[in-house]
Amino acid sequence: MSGRDQRRGADEAQRNPGVAEVLPESGVSPASGLRLRVQHGFPGFRLDVDLSLPGKGITVLFGHSGSGKTTLLRCVAGLERARESHIALNGECWQKGRDFAPTWRRAIGYVFQEASLFPHLDVRGNLAFGMKRATGRVNEDEIRVMADRFGIAHLLARKPEGLSGGERQRVAIARALLTRPQLLLMDEPLSALDNARKQEILPYLERLHDELEIPVLYVTHQVEEAARLADHIVLMEQGRVLATGPAAEVLTRLDLQGSFSDEMGSVLDARVVERDEHYSLSRIAFAGGSLLVGGATRAIGSKVRARVLARDVSLATVQPGPSSILNAVPATVLEIRDDGVDKVNVRLAIGEAGSAEGAMLVSRITRRSRDLLALEVGQAVHAQVKSVALLT
Amino acid sequence: MLVEQDWSAIWLTLKLASTVTVLLLLLGTPLAWWLANTHSRLRGTVSALVSMPLVLPPTVLGFYLLLLMGPNGPLGKLTQWLGLGLLPFTFWGLVVASTFYSLPFVVQPIQNAIEAIGVRPREVAATLRASPWDTFWSVVVPLARPGFLTAAILGFAHTVGEFGVVLMIGGNIPGITRVVSVQIYDHVEALEYAQAHWLSGGMVLFSFIVLLALYTLNPDTRRARS
Numbered sequence: 001m002s003g004r005d006q007r008r009g010a011d012e013a014q015r016n017p018g019v020a021e022v023l024p025e026s027g028v029s030p031a032s033g034l035r036l037r038v039q040h041g042f043p044g045f046r047l048d049v050d051l052s053l054p055g056k057g058i059t060v061l062f063g064h065s066g067s068g069k070t071t072l073l074r075c076v077a078g079l080e081r082a083r084e085s086h087i088a089l090n091g092e093c094w095q096k097g098r099d100f101a102p103t104w105r106r107a108i109g110y111v112f113q114e115a116s117l118f119p120h121l122d123v124r125g126n127l128a129f130g131m132k133r134a135t136g137r138v139n140e141d142e143i144r145v146m147a148d149r150f151g152i153a154h155l156l157a158r159k160p161e162g163l164s165g166g167e168r169q170r171v172a173i174a175r176a177l178l179t180r181p182q183l184l185l186m187d188e189p190l191s192a193l194d195n196a197r198k199q200e201i202l203p204y205l206e207r208l209h210d211e212l213e214i215p216v217l218y219v220t221h222q223v224e225e226a227a228r229l230a231d232h233i234v235l236m237e238q239g240r241v242l243a244t245g246p247a248a249e250v251l252t253r254l255d256l257q258g259s260f261s262d263e264m265g266s267v268l269d270a271r272v273v274e275r276d277e278h279y280s281l282s283r284i285a286f287a288g289g290s291l292l293v294g295g296a297t298r299a300i301g302s303k304v305r306a307r308v309l310a311r312d313v314s315l316a317t318v319q320p321g322p323s324s325i326l327n328a329v330p331a332t333v334l335e336i337r338d339d340g341v342d343k344v345n346v347r348l349a350i351g352e353a354g355s356a357e358g359a360m361l362v363s364r365i366t367r368r369s370r371d372l373l374a375l376e377v378g379q380a381v382h383a384q385v386k387s388v389a390l391l392t
Numbered sequence: 393m394l395v396e397q398d399w400s401a402i403w404l405t406l407k408l409a410s411t412v413t414v415l416l417l418l419l420g421t422p423l424a425w426w427l428a429n430t431h432s433r434l435r436g437t438v439s440a441l442v443s444m445p446l447v448l449p450p451t452v453l454g455f456y457l458l459l460l461m462g463p464n465g466p467l468g469k470l471t472q473w474l475g476l477g478l479l480p481f482t483f484w485g486l487v488v489a490s491t492f493y494s495l496p497f498v499v500q501p502i503q504n505a506i507e508a509i510g511v512r513p514r515e516v517a518a519t520l521r522a523s524p525w526d527t528f529w530s531v532v533v534p535l536a537r538p539g540f541l542t543a544a545i546l547g548f549a550h551t552v553g554e555f556g557v558v559l560m561i562g563g564n565i566p567g568i569t570r571v572v573s574v575q576i577y578d579h580v581e582a583l584e585y586a587q588a589h590w591l592s593g594g595m596v597l598f599s600f601i602v603l604l605a606l607y608t609l610n611p612d613t614r615r616a617r618s
Contacts, residue, residue, distance in 0.1 A: 078518075079518070129517075130519075133520060134521045
């Protein structure tokens, strides 16, 4: 069983009946997973969350700046001392009432937003720093293996000042993992990097995703990062949890369209089923249907995650004729929501009419089109997908 | 050339300055740490008190220290109760007075260096399982080294250069409280200008070498202090 299957399992167990609650609910403390109940405030800001998160996979804390996601992460790490909180991981309590385990006694790894390497130590010294303290000894073999894994083996003798931003962040992640944490906390680890550096690091994060046995809390305000990495999303606004649930579900919730705005879209966890080397295309299949995507480099059977932006999905009520658009899939309208200006978002289940079990798509069309097509919930439509991005 | 009394004064001066520097680093570091990190309302008051020797005439400081350490002063009563006798006109009296007098020269560079490092490296160390004590030695001290070096050099040099406080507290007892600056004063009083030249010239050279070392060996000084 692969990492992603296991994580999906954890997500299923975590899922509330129906869609996630809009407001956080109180729950009993589970023996596995991360239990967070935090009330914290300073003048002009109040954080109040109550969450039970899966014990595995990447949970993205998503929200605009000022939503409290970083403060929440710092509370979990013990860098911020919340006034009222209960923080427990797999049944081990880190904070409850007046009992407060200081940061250095918590089995966490923390990756900060900006480069946070110790300038007085070389890369090896930085990697060994936490390992020595967490495990009581420095295991050179383990350092070498970890350095290889993050492509930094050739940098071990270098000082941080000589490294690029992307290299520094890879060292920081490797350094955190070498402490063998029970929980990895990442605070916008890519936000200080330019796009090229981001693309350089994302593959490493995705590998983490597949290999890590521990839960990860990942803070970001980028929809794309959330879509790429998240198994589970916690959407935050003004210190509160607006929504929580499996990524594919939260990202397609039309009531949250304001949070994702133009980047509204869906993620599809799929499998490569065909490769067409002649046209350099692959077919990926998921619940309810399949799509053609560019590129024929992935092995048949490999797992991929694809993202389809709502603005790239158009709708037709009859089977479209010959078209340059390769992908047209039958789907059923589940929900229609007006954005209050000129557009509507339409949530669809892919699959033959009447089936609501398929993977979800969101289509963003004009209000005028909705009226012309006389769209209503339950209707069978054909969704034309202009572009599919493979994320992994 | 230098006479025996001159050598004795030089030796005493170096002994005093070394002792005071060690004490200043021991006392100044926690004080600087507190000042760099506290949000207490007392911060301004303590900063002002630490900096007082920068603006007060040494005679004023010496006068009050003399009263404090004298037979009726609280510190004097304490030292007598402890069986240490009275501190004025002793070597240790000079040490106490000099420590007060040079405190700002040690506290400020260390405080500035700690403030320049900021809280982030300490947070990083905590997430890597380092206790606060461990963090201090493995992260703060190495990163603040230029500040500590500056503090030690300034504390030492300033103690070597003091005069007014020494006269007030220590007087002029050969081998016990007669340091170089006082010895020079004596030579001049006695119109022994040649002797005064040797010692004064030596002090000029010493000061220049110390400051030259400070600014060349320690290129980070400016950054650590700003």
